[in-house]
Amino acid sequence: MELTREEESALKGEQGEIMQMAYRILVATGEATDAEKLVPIEWAHLSGVNYNTIGDAGEEFLSSISKNARVKVKTTLNPMGFDIDNVSNYGLNENFISKQLSIKNSYETMGVIPSFSCIPYEIYDIPKNGTQVAFAESNAAIHANSFDNLKTNKESAFSALASAIIGKSPYSSLRKEDNPNITIRMKVKNPNELTYGMLGFFAGKIGDTSVNISGLGEMDKRQTKAMCGGMGTSGTCAKFIFGEGDSDCEKIDFDEKEMLNVHDELNTAEKGDLITLGSPQLGLDEISDLAGKLKGRSFQKRCMVFLPRTVKEQARKIGYTNELERAGCEILSDCCTCLSPLISKDNVDAVTTNSIKGAFYLKNSNGVDVNLKSLSQIVEDETR
Amino acid sequence: MKKVLVSGKVEGIVLKSENSINFLGTVDKKTGIISDRNHDLFEKSVKDTILVFPSGVGSSVGAYTIYSIKSNNTAPLAMICQKADLTVATGCALANIPLITISDEEFSSIKNGMKLSFDTDSSNQIHYQ
Numbered sequence: 001m002e003l004t005r006e007e008e009s010a011l012k013g014e015q016g017e018i019m020q021m022a023y024r025i026l027v028a029t030g031e032a033t034d035a036e037k038l039v040p041i042e043w044a045h046l047s048g049v050n051y052n053t054i055g056d057a058g059e060e061f062l063s064s065i066s067k068n069a070r071v072k073v074k075t076t077l078n079p080m081g082f083d084i085d086n087v088s089n090y091g092l093n094e095n096f097i098s099k100q101l102s103i104k105n106s107y108e109t110m111g112v113i114p115s116f117s118c119i120p121y122e123i124y125d126i127p128k129n130g131t132q133v134a135f136a137e138s139n140a141a142i143h144a145n146s147f148d149n150l151k152t153n154k155e156s157a158f159s160a161l162a163s164a165i166i167g168k169s170p171y172s173s174l175r176k177e178d179n180p181n182i183t184i185r186m187k188v189k190n191p192n193e194l195t196y197g198m199l200g201f202f203a204g205k206i207g208d209t210s211v212n213i214s215g216l217g218e219m220d221k222r223q224t225k226a227m228c229g230g231m232g233t234s235g236t237c238a239k240f241i242f243g244e245g246d247s248d249c250e251k252i253d254f255d256e257k258e259m260l261n262v263h264d265e266l267n268t269a270e271k272g273d274l275i276t277l278g279s280p281q282l283g284l285d286e287i288s289d290l291a292g293k294l295k296g297r298s299f300q301k302r303c304m305v306f307l308p309r310t311v312k313e314q315a316r317k318i319g320y321t322n323e324l325e326r327a328g329c330e331i332l333s334d335c336c337t338c339l340s341p342l343i344s345k346d347n348v349d350a351v352t353t354n355s356i357k358g359a360f361y362l363k364n365s366n367g368v369d370v371n372l373k374s375l376s377q378i379v380e381d382e383t384r
Numbered sequence: 385m386k387k388v389l390v391s392g393k394v395e396g397i398v399l400k401s402e403n404s405i406n407f408l409g410t411v412d413k414k415t416g417i418i419s420d421r422n423h424d425l426f427e428k429s430v431k432d433t434i435l436v437f438p439s440g441v442g443s444s445v446g447a448y449t450i451y452s453i454k455s456n457n458t459a460p461l462a463m464i465c466q467k468a469d470l471t472v473a474t475g476c477a478l479a480n481i482p483l484i485t486i487s488d489e490e491f492s493s494i495k496n497g498m499k500l501s502f503d504t505d506s507s508n509q510i511h512y513q
Contacts, residue, residue: 021478028389028477032468047445054448055413057455061478138442156447158474204441235404235441236469265422339409339445364420365409 001030001170002037010166018069022162026170029159033172039132044071044164045120046112047078047136048157051100052341059099059106066106072167076115076124077107078137079281079306079336086332090342112164116334117308119225121148122283134169136160138232139225139280139357142200145210145239147224151175154238174238178210183245186215187255192374193226197356198262199254200230206252207237212245222289222375225280229357266359269369272352275299275378278306279337279358287315291323293375297383299328304342309333327383339365352378385464385484388504389473392482394462395501398494399433401425406442407449407471416458435460436494440472450475462502464510466491486510 003011003023011027013020026038048054054062081100082092108114117123120135121143127133129149135141136155144150153172155163163169184203188195196219203211219227231237277290287307305324307315312333315321321331335342337358343351343366350369351362359370373381403424405411410420411430418425430453440446450472453459462482463472476483482504486494490510494500499513 025474025477028473028483029470031387031389032470032473048448050445053408053445055452057413057452058448060455061451136445154470156470156474157445158447158451158478159470162474233406233442236439236467361409364406367419 001027001035007038016068018065018165022165025158025162026166026168029153029156030170030172033153033170033174035170035172037171038168039171039175040167041073041132041134041163041169042127043131043133044073044075044160045078045133045135045137045140046075046107046157046160046164048161049078049103049107049116050081050335050339051096051103052081053339054103056099059103062103062106066109069110069165071111071164073164075112075164076117076120077112078118079116080104080334081341083332083334092341096341115308118280118336119283119308122221123308123310126150132169132175134160134163138238139229141238142228142231142240143225145174146228154236173209178239178241180207180210180212180241180245181249182207183212183214183249183251185251185253186213187253188259191223192376193222194354194356194372194374195259196223197226197230198259200227201234201262201356202254202258203240204231204233204235204237207235209237210239210241211237212243212249213240214242214244216242221283222286226354226356229280229355233357233360263372266356266363266370267372268363269350269371272350272371273348274302274304274343275352275382276304276306276337276343276358277354277375279353279355281336282307282311284311284314287311287320287324290375291320293379294324294327294383297327297379299383301382303329303382304337305329305331306336307331307333337362343368352382354378385486385502385508385510387468387485389468389485390476390481390483391504392462392480393503393505394434394482396432396434396461396499398496398498398500399425399428399430399435399460400494400496401437404438404441407440407446407475408442411449411453413449413452414456414458416453429458430460431458433460434462434464434500436464436491439465439467440469442471446471447475447478450481451479454479454481464494
C-alpha cells in the first residue's frame with residue numbers, strides 16, 4: 001500500500017504512539033484487502049463495546065488509549081451488555097457493571113456518540129450515494145453496501161477504531177466496483193424473515209467479498225436486516241449485488257434442501273424457555289408491527305425485545321412500549337440478543353428466536369440451545 | 385509465503401485446521417480452546433502453536449478475542465492463512481502476533497504436528513524440519 005509522506009511519518013511514530021498504532025492497524029488491513037492507498041471517510045461505526053466480548057484486555061486497552069486518542073469523524077457505537085434502566089433486574093455482578101461503564105466512559109472520552117446500536121443505518125440519516133464510511137458491525141456493513149449505497153470494508157473492531165482516529169480507511173476491494181463470480185438464486189417459495197436469515201447465512205458461507213443474488217422478490221425491513229445479519233455471521237462476504245450477474249457466473253440455488261441444512265445446523269431445540277426478538281435490534285417499524293400483532297394477546301413465557309435507545313424513546317411517546325409491556329415483553333435498549341450476558345445457561349436451556357445471527361451466538365457463546373421460528377409463528381405458538 | 389501482514393520471527397509446532405475460524409464465540413478468550421463442536425479443532429487449544437487455517441470469518445469483534453488470548457498468554461506463536469481477513473489481520477497487528485498468507489499448494493503441504501520456522505525480515509521462505 002502506498003502511503004503519503006505524512007502517513008509514513010505517522011507509521012514511524014513521529015506523530016505519537018496512538019497514531020502509530022492506528023496506522024499499523026490500517027497497513028495490516030490494507031495488505032489484507034488489496035488496498036493501494038487510504039481514502040477519507042465520513043462516518044465510522046465501532047464494534048467492541050460489550051464487556052462480554054472484549055473482556056478485561058479490551059477494557060484496559062480502551063481505558064489506556066482514551067487518555068490520548070480522539071476520533072476525527074462522526075463515530076457511532078455498537079450495543080453494550082445491558083440497559084442501565086433495568087440492569088438491576090438481571091442479577092449481573094458488580095464487576096461486569098463497573099467494567100462495562102468504564103468501556104462506555106472510554107468511548108465517550110474519545111468523542112464517540114454513545115448510540116449502543118447495531119442498526120446505525122436505520123436510526124441515522126444516510127449520507128449521499130457513494131459516501132465512504134467504515135462500519136465494523138457486520139450486519140451494518142453489509143446493509144450499508146447492499147441497501148444504502150454506502151461504501152465500506154467489512155471492518156474489524158480495530159480497523160474501524162483506527163479509521164475513526166485517522167479519518168481514513170484503506171481503499172479495499174469492497175469499496176471498488178465488483179463483479180462477483182457467484183450468483184445465488186433464491187428458490188424457496190413464500191419466504192419469511194427466518195428464510196432470508198438462512199439465505200444470508202448460506203450466502204456468507206459461499207461468497208468471498210460479494211455475491212450476486214436473484215429471485216428475492218419484495219422484502220420488508222425485517223427481512224433485509226435478517227439477511228444481512230445471517231450473512232455477517234457465517235463468512236467474510238459483505239455485499240449483495242442484486243441481479244443474475246454475468247452469464248459466466250457460477251449459479252447456485254438456495255432451495256428447500258439447502259435451507260434445511262442451515263436450519264438443522266442452527267436449530268437444536270424443539271422449544272425454548274424464553275423468547276428473544278432483536279438481533280439486529282428492532283427499528284420503529286418492527287416495534288409498531290409487533291405491537292399490532294400482540295393486540296389482545298399475551299406471552300405465556302418471558303420475551304426479551306431488544307431495540308436502540310432512540311427507538312425506545314420514540315416508541316414510548318407513541319405508546320408502543322406500554323402495549324408491549326402489557327403483553328409481557330421485557331424491553332431492553334443499548335444491548336442485543338447477540339452475546340448478551342443476560343442469558344445464561346445456568347438458568348436457561350433453550351431460547352426461541354427468529355434471528356439466525358442470534359441463534360449462532362446463543363449456541364456458540366452463551367452455550368444454550370436454540371429453537372428457530374418466524375415472528376408470526378412465535379406469536380401464534382407462544383401468546384394467548 | 386504470499387504476503388506478510390504482521391512481521392516477525394517464529395519457530396513452533398503446527399496446529400492445522402481445514403475450517404475457517406470465527407474467533408468471537410468459538411475461541412475461549414482465557415484458555416484459547418475451541419468451543420464450537422462443529423469445528424475440526426473442537427476442544428483443542430491454540431496456545432503456543434503455529435495456527436494454520438484457511439481464514440478468519442464472522443464477527444468483527446473477533447479482533448479483541450485475539451488481543452485477549454495474547455494478553456492471557458494463550459495465543460498462538462504465529463498464524464498462517466490462505467486468505468487474510470480483517471479480523472485476524474488487525475487482531476494480530478495489535479497483539480503483535482506474526483501473520484503471513486501462503487499459496488493453496490503450500491497450505492495443502494503443511495500437516496498437523498509439523499515443526500516449522502520463518503523470519504519475515506530475512507527471507508520469504510518457510511523452513512520445515
